[in-house]
Amino acid sequence: MKIIKAKDYYDMSRKAANIISAQIIMKPNCVLGLATGSTPIGAYKQLVEWYNKGDLDFSEVTTVNLDEYKGLPREDPQSYYYFMNDNLFSKVNIDTSRTFLPDGMEADSETACHKYNAIIHSLGGVDLQLLGLGHNGHIGFNEPGIAFETETHCVTLSERTIKANMRFFLSEEHVPRQAYTMGIKTIMSAHKILVVVSGEDKAEILREAFFGPVTPQIPASILQLHPDVTVVADQQALSRCTDLEF
Ligand code: F6R
Numbered sequence: 671m672k673i674i675k676a677k678d679y680y681d682m683s684r685k686a687a688n689i690i691s692a693q694i695i696m697k698p699n700c701v702l703g704l705a706t707g708s709t710p711i712g713a714y715k716q717l718v719e720w721y722n723k724g725d726l727d728f729s730e731v732t733t734v735n736l737d738e739y740k741g742l743p744r745e746d747p748q749s750y751y752y753f754m755n756d757n758l759f760s761k762v763n764i765d766t767s768r769t770f771l772p773d774g775m776e777a778d779s780e781t782a783c784h785k786y787n788a789i790i791h792s793l794g795g796v797d798l799q800l801l802g803l804g805h806n807g808h809i810g811f812n813e814p815g816i817a818f819e820t821e822t823h824c825v826t827l828s829e830r831t832i833k834a835n836m837r838f839f840l841s842e843e844h845v846p847r848q849a850y851t852m853g854i855k856t857i858m859s860a861h862k863i864l865v866v867v868s869g870e871d872k873a874e875i876l877r878e879a880f881f882g883p884v885t886p887q888i889p890a891s892i893l894q895l896h897p898d899v900t901v902v903a904d905q906q907a908l909s910r911c912t913d914l915e916f
Pocket residue numbers: 704705706707708709710736737801802803804805808809810811
């Protein structure tokens with residue numbers, strides 16, 4: 671695991687965007703695994719800026735997102751499809767027929783998950799998977815206690831995640847209770863993984879996840895066993911790791 675120190679959120683975003691853009695330049699028809707949430711927004715912004723300058727071409731890129739709320743249509747401003755469209759897809763020359771997210775409107779969980787797994791397999795796997803880190807160590811919507819060998823599955827969100835995501839909704843009862851998410855096995859099968867972490871509120875979990883024991887209680891800890899993980903974290907997120915060598 672490689673940890674790259676960034677000065678602040680802006681620096682973290684630029685460094686992460688650099689790694690994503692290197693992937694696109696090295697393999698123009700790559701498969702990118704993407705994440706939503708607050709942390710990657712700056713990296714997406716940077717990628718759009720480089721695209722606008724003519725330095726990046728998304729025309730052959732395929733994307734698969736980590737997760738989607740169950741029951742939200744694509745047009746819902748809180749859906750992850752909407753987020754991706756708003757922050758990236760609508761701003762670059764990506765072919766939207768090659769941008770995949772789990773189908774939140776598929777009511778049958780088994781069908782939704784089966785279809786999404788089939789898409790990921792048909793693409794031959796993910797070249798670079800971008801991840802954020804949840805306060806309880808979740809990645810995607812894989813909450814503490816999740817079995818490491820799962821592929822795409824339907825989850826019931828923990829109270830903590832509902833509360834953390836509430837800021838995007840009118841009120842707590844508007845936050846969907848379930849979501850479809852890539853499983854840990856799916857995430858771990860990506861060739862490369864890039865984790866972005868920012869802010870003091872992530873400092874404790876960053877240390878536990880990447881320097882503590884590997885345990886299903888902290889789903890992100892499994893990443894320690896992946897052969898090619900890069901964590902880009904700002905100083906605040908690394909503030910509980912100052913005694914460690916890396
Ligand atoms: C997003 C996702 C989540 C977030 C995590 C951190 O697609 O699957 O695991 O990456 O909740 O979110 P932020 O970046 O908002 O702190």
